[in-house]
Amino acid sequence: MSLYKVSIDNIEVEVEPGTTIMNAARKIGGNVVPPAMCYYSKLEGSGGKCRTCLVKVAQTSAVDTRPMPKLVASCRTMVQDGMVVQNITSPEVLDARKAITEFLLINHPLDCPVCDQAGECDLQDLSYEHGLEETRTTEDRRTFEPIDIGEYIKLNMNRCILCYRCVMVADQITDKRVHGILNRGDHSEISTYIKQAVDNDFSGNMIDVCPVGALTDKTFRFKSRVWFTNPFDAHRDCPHCSGKTVLWMKGKEVLRVTGRKDKYGELEEFICNDCRFHHKEVTEWVVEGPRKIERHSVISQNHYENLSDDKKLKP
Amino acid sequence: MATKILLENIEAPGLATFDCYRKLGGYASVEKALKSLSPDSITQEVLKSGLRGRGGAGFPTGMKWNFIDKKSDKPHYFICNFDESEPGTFKDRHIGQLNPHQLIEGMILGSYALGARSAYIYIRGELFYVLNIIEKAIDEAYQKGFLGENIMGSGYSLDLYCQPGGGAYICGEETALIESLEGKRGNPRIKPPFPALVGLYNCPTVVNNVETIANLPWIINHGADAYAALGTLKSKGTKLISACGHINKPGIYEIELGLPVEEFIYSDEYCGGIRNGNQLKAVVAGGSSVPILPAELILKTAKGEPRLLSYESLEEGGFQTGTMLGSGGFIVMDHTACIVKNLLTFARFYHHESCGQCSPCREGTGWMEKILRRIEAGKGSMKEIDLLADIAKHIDGTTICPLGDAAAWPVSSAIRHFRSEFEEHIIQQKCPFTK
Structure with a gap:
């Protein structure tokens, strides 16, 4: 099958038919990749909801040279041959993205100083890049009591941006969903239907897919700021999963075990709860070496990586 | 007397019964279609008639039918959208309550044209009493052989079901309706793919509004040309307008499209003028979602x-000086009406009805309501008027479904045309219309 030629921010790329604009942009890489708060390539049906990845289609295809009437979600819009897309070259897109970032923050508690996700939070990164310097809301924010989702996961609904990723993990790993969305509009909440435990060997992956600090690891909560821990690639023989993980160490102590995330913050593979929660001794692992953190994250502002000049975020 | 398609016999006693409806010529179009017309020729007829969707968007019905994936070997479905919940709109209820057989007749025609063997009427949950009327009519149609196996010996079979919704405005959005009909949470789907390709149970599906479907029997009986002879160049046929607000005669009127707004408001045949001889201030012409227009712009274009x-x-002048026909919910306000208070009512509605799936609508609708509540209470600031306009601007066009646009347009238009009234609330630190 012949490839489709697409131009994103004046950079040409050839992709297979059926590719989304987002994945075409990821093929190019770098600054033209739209941010994604809800899309997750490993989760079927994800995307389209957060609207941070909106882009402008200046030309629909080589045949239909009209622009698309509205900004489109790049994660759910398929490319066509000859499509011309504008992301960071379109002031309209950047303006919309700024607005979406603000919408995501108006009910967010901004409690980064006490949030375990701080330092590796997609929303933190997004606001760092696209947020306003001041807040324009004076209203009260919606609040919920934190609840336990099973033995290992804490849900702090105040921080949730309703990306539905965890719901899709639940859909994907269990036959019987016990973890959906209740209510509607800005009253919506992730729920386990009366705090019913998510009883599945892979439920811990919900923590990793959560873009914010809504779902956190109860075995790691308040133990350390993530930037005080050092990540190491490690593996063990596991009967349930690949056993390939990242150990987050402080000295010789393993404070946390997570899956391995790529540069878009997506897990390379789901890992099992046994690896994640029950093997916190370094002797139980084969340590491969320090893990390189490649993300444009607040965490990377420290000593993990020397950002080359063109990648440096604005001061 | 203007031609009436939908309300011709509406006052006939017992119209909701099969016998009365049949005696007045009902189901003739089904006989004609099943005996002498091919499904494609019905679609062609509807296309030629120029009938446009009466739910609000005004998309040409025949064109929508033509998008259906004819090559697909999956079953096709035809759905009637009876989730009428737009504030100010109450026309579909009128048809369902008084003339259910005309809707059923239209459903048979549409299903036959689209090759559907199962069809659904998705009715708003609050209209349960109407559901009872429709179900009774469906039962009668089954008994008389107009539904079920081998209708009138034609070999065509159709099952028709009536399904109540759970009380959500969003389920009037066609993909949310389909999700709800499938038994899921009523969240709109991300389009494309459109329902004509991937609809109910992932099969090709067409969703049409009640009024649209109720027009079909007349078009088949009288022909597309007769229908297209009514109305204007781009607006064919008649339209139900549900008029409410500060007028002498609120109610449901069938007008031939192209009737002057001034005549509609002031003539005794329709609204009968403004109550107490008051001055007209503003009109929301097509249900709460469309931009509000001040008196001078609703009576005359720019x-x-x-x-x-x-x-x-109504679209003349774009959103700067125009509006939309929408669903035909015609809300009239006289000089005693407070635009801000009215807008707050709308904003509260959209906040309550947002499904919460996408960020701009979920967060923005609530934010706008809170700001409007403050301004109406006299506690707003001048800066907040611009903030409100800015929020509306950024919801418009960035959401998954049109609910976001529908929430944003009333706000932007009210500020565009009535900014001084917002300012008055802030200067006086109270609503100038409350004593």
């Missing part, structure tokens, strides 16, 4: 031509 009740005339 060019000074008389404004007509038609798709193209």
Whole structure:
């Protein structure tokens, strides 16, 4: 099958038919990749909801040279041959993205100083890049009591941006969903239907897919700021999963075990709860070496990586 | 007397019963279609008639039917959208309550044209009493052989079901309706793919509004040309307008498209003028979602031509000086009405009805309501008027479904045309219309 030629921010790329604009942009890489708060390539049906990845289609295809009437979600819009897309070259897109970032923050508690996700939070990164310097809301924010989702996961609904990723993990790993969305509009909440435990060997992956600090690891909560821990690639023989993980160490102590995330913050593979929660001794692992953190994250502002000049975020 | 398609016999006693409806010529179009017309020729007829969707968007019905994936070997479905919940709109209820057989007749025609063997009427949950009327009518149609196996010996079979919704405005959005009908949470789907390719149970599906479907029997009986002879160049046929607000005669009127707005408001045949001889202040012409227009712009376009009740005339001037025909919910306000208070009512509605799936609508609708509540209570600031306009601007066009646009347009238009009234609330630190 012949490839489709697409131009994103004046950079040409050839992709297979059926590719989304987002994945075409990821093929190019770098600054033209739209941010994604809800899309997750490993989760079927994800995307389209957060609207941070909106882009402008200046030309629909080589045949239909009209622009698309509205900004489109790049994660759910398929490319066509000859499509011309504008992301960071379109002031309209950047303006919309700024607005979406603000919408995501108006009910967010901004409690980064006490949030375990701080330092590796997609929303933190997004606001760092696209947020306003001041807040324009004076209203009260919606609040919920934190609840336990099973033995290992804490849900702090105040921080949730309703990306539905965890719901899709639940859909994907269990036959019987016990973890959906209740209510509607800005009253919506992730729920386990009366705090019913998510009883599945892979439920811990919900923590990793959560873009914010809504779902956190109860075995790691308040133990350390993530930037005080050092990540190491490690593996063990596991009967349930690949056993390939990242150990987050402080000295010789393993404070946390997570899956391995790529540069878009997506897990390379789901890992099992046994690896994640029950093997916190370094002797139980084969340590491969320090893990390189490649993300444009607040965490990377420290000593993990020397950002080359063109990648440096604005001061 | 203007031609009536939908309300011709509406006052006939017992119209909701099969016998009365049949005696008045009902189901003739089904006989004609099943005996002498091919499904494609019905679609062609509807296309030629120029009938446009009466739910609000005004998309040409025949064109929508033509998008259906004819090559697909999956079953096709035809769905009637009876989730009428737009504030100010109450026309579909009128048809369902008084003339259910005309809707059923239209459903048979549409299903036959689209090759559907199962069809659904998705009715708003609050209209349960109407559901009872429709179900009774469906039962009668089954008994008389107009539904079920081998209708009138034609070999065509159709099952028709009536399904109540759970009380959500969003389920009037066609993909949310389909999700709800499938038994899921009523969240709109991300489009494309459109329902004509991937609809109910992932099969090709067409969703049409009640009024649209109720027009079909007349078009088949009288022909597309007769229908297209009614109305204006781009707005064919008649339209039900549900008029409410500060008028002498609120109610449901069937007008031939192209009727001057001035005549509609002031003539005794329709609204009968403004109550107590008051002055007209503003009109929301097509249900709460469309931009509000001040008196001078609803009666005349910016060019000074008389404004007509038609798709193209109401859209004249774009959103700067125009509006939309929408669903035909015609809300009239006289000089005693407070625009801000009215807008707050709308904003509260959209906040309550947002499904919460996408960020701009979920967060923005609530934010707008809170700001409007403050301004109406006299506790707003001048800066907040601009903030409100800015929020509306950024919801508009960035959401998954049109609910976001529908929430944003009333706000932007009210500020565009009535900014001084917002300012008055802030200067006086109270609503100038409350004593």
